[in-house]
Amino acid sequence: MASDDVFSEKLRVPEALTFDDVLLRPKESRVEPDDADMRTRVSTNVTLSVPVLSAAMDTVTEAELAVEMARQGGMGVLHRNMSVEETAEGVEEVKRADELIIRDVVTASPEQTVREVDRMMEREGVSGAPVVDEDDAVLGIISGTDIRPYLEVGEYDAVREAMTDEVITASEDVTPRAALELMYEHRIERVPIVDDENRLTGLVTMAGVLARREYDDAARDDDGALVVGVAVGPFETDRARAADEAGADVVFIDCAHAHNLDVIDSAREIEAEIDADVVVGNVGTAEAAEAVVGFADGIKVGIGPGSICTTRIVSGAGMPQITAVAEVADVADRHGVPVIADGGIRYSGDAIKAIAAGADAVMLGSYFAGTDEAPGRIVTMNGKRYKQYRGMGSVGAMNDGGGDRYLKDEAEDEEFVPEGVEAATPYKGPLSSELHQLVGGMQSGMGYVGAETIPEFKERSEFVRVSSAGQTESHAHDVVITDEAPNYSPDN
Numbered sequence: 001m002a003s004d005d006v007f008s009e010k011l012r013v014p015e016a017l018t019f020d021d022v023l024l025r026p027k028e029s030r031v032e033p034d035d036a037d038m039r040t041r042v043s044t045n046v047t048l049s050v051p052v053l054s055a056a057m058d059t060v061t062e063a064e065l066a067v068e069m070a071r072q073g074g075m076g077v078l079h080r081n082m083s084v085e086e087t088a089e090g091v092e093e094v095k096r097a098d099e100l101i102i103r104d105v106v107t108a109s110p111e112q113t114v115r116e117v118d119r120m121m122e123r124e125g126v127s128g129a130p131v132v133d134e135d136d137a138v139l140g141i142i143s144g145t146d147i148r149p150y151l152e153v154g155e156y157d158a159v160r161e162a163m164t165d166e167v168i169t170a171s172e173d174v175t176p177r178a179a180l181e182l183m184y185e186h187r188i189e190r191v192p193i194v195d196d197e198n199r200l201t202g203l204v205t206m207a208g209v210l211a212r213r214e215y216d217d218a219a220r221d222d223d224g225a226l227v228v229g230v231a232v233g234p235f236e237t238d239r240a241r242a243a244d245e246a247g248a249d250v251v252f253i254d255c256a257h258a259h260n261l262d263v264i265d266s267a268r269e270i271e272a273e274i275d276a277d278v279v280v281g282n283v284g285t286a287e288a289a290e291a292v293v294g295f296a297d298g299i300k301v302g303i304g305p306g307s308i309c310t311t312r313i314v315s316g317a318g319m320p321q322i323t324a325v326a327e328v329a330d331v332a333d334r335h336g337v338p339v340i341a342d343g344g345i346r347y348s349g350d351a352i353k354a355i356a357a358g359a360d361a362v363m364l365g366s367y368f369a370g371t372d373e374a375p376g377r378i379v380t381m382n383g384k385r386y387k388q389y390r391g392m393g394s395v396g397a398m399n400d401g402g403g404d405r406y407l408k409d410e411a412e413d414e415e416f417v418p419e420g421v422e423a424a425t426p427y428k429g430p431l432s433s434e435l436h437q438l439v440g441g442m443q444s445g446m447g448y449v450g451a452e453t454i455p456e457f458k459e460r461s462e463f464v465r466v467s468s469a470g471q472t473e474s475h476a477h478d479v480v481i482t483d484e485a486p487n488y489s490p491d492n
């Protein structure tokens, strides 16, 4: 029988490829990896310094990890196994971190006693406070050093007596550099921000300015706050609204099969109602992309590639990820809508292959679940340290909410049919070094292809197909690894 003969037309099927099936064809280059510019658009209106997102999973992204992701130039997407109020608080926590102008300022009134203010500052964890009248006009500033250890003022003296009344203030448009110069010049640690009528609108502190300086490439919104994404269930309009009001930059419609028409109707309604960008996912085919590209600000791709996913095994449905990304990107590119490749990325090489296939950014779960900033504690098994990592479609995660990701009802008395497993992943230390390895490897890929920017790389990169012998050759082979590399483990 000739090789393309088939017993039934049903078996005349296209082939779909994933990460290990392909490699980037090396090309002439003058690009040093460190010079590769990793900036990318993750949705219509949001740009990141590095094309990486952390997964919306309850063992991966809460506010702590989202803050660190944005400081390092990427974006965290808060999971949704929490109340709507907690989602809003999570967004606010990320937005407040590193803010230049603190809005929630602890203030003192001139009539309070020194003792009261001292206690208040201790309780609030601040070392100084602007003194304001009932109209918020700034009268002075009081700091721990003014009043402790009560050498020149009595405990029961009024703040008015103890405060510094020649206050150095600045206006809303103060830059970090100008604020720092003011602080050095006047040997002060905080500058109240005031409006035209000297009313307090915020506060800039030395610690705040210095903290921001550490993160030059942080991903920030127009106000300078860190960016953050939020996952919402396909029908969770209330969570989408709350996230939007709290200042989320991107809302992710979080569904295992976004080509479900009810999900698309709901996603469209949510998109029309909120200001934040709306990324719709997950999809894995060109037809699904066509169905959402008209209203989505971004499209997220991945039907079953994830490390903890059993969707393809349980349901028999899925799309190998390189093919899925390429199909969706063909459609999305024509409309200028960014694509995110979600799941299945084990190495930096996989991440840059996803970009070559057409993604603008990648989303990872297992890669970040073992970091210090991920929720959950470290456990030791057989002398090795691990952190918990579980699929959002695992029994444990579905019991904690979010079964609607798999379009399943949360029936108390019914057993869930899971599409994910509960697992452990090696403990990895700080997120910053993991992300550094990931992005550094991606930049190497850009160097081999000779592309300086992500759009140029998408254009210029070509794949070659790899045989199974080629795959074996790609990994470390015929040796016993004696020292662990920070970016490679044969067990991945």
Ligand code: XMP
Pocket (backbone or CB within 6 Å): 055, 056, 057, 256, 282, 302, 304, 305, 306, 307, 308, 309, 310, 311, 312, 342, 343, 344, 345, 363, 364, 365, 366, 367, 390, 391, 392, 393, 394, 419, 420, 421
């Ligand atoms: P990685 O491979 O980075 O994948 O760990 C993370 C992505 O996997 C998806 N996800 C699931 N898919 N069952 C699934 O089929 C699950 O239980 C599950 N939990 C998460 C999700 O897209 C995530 O970003």
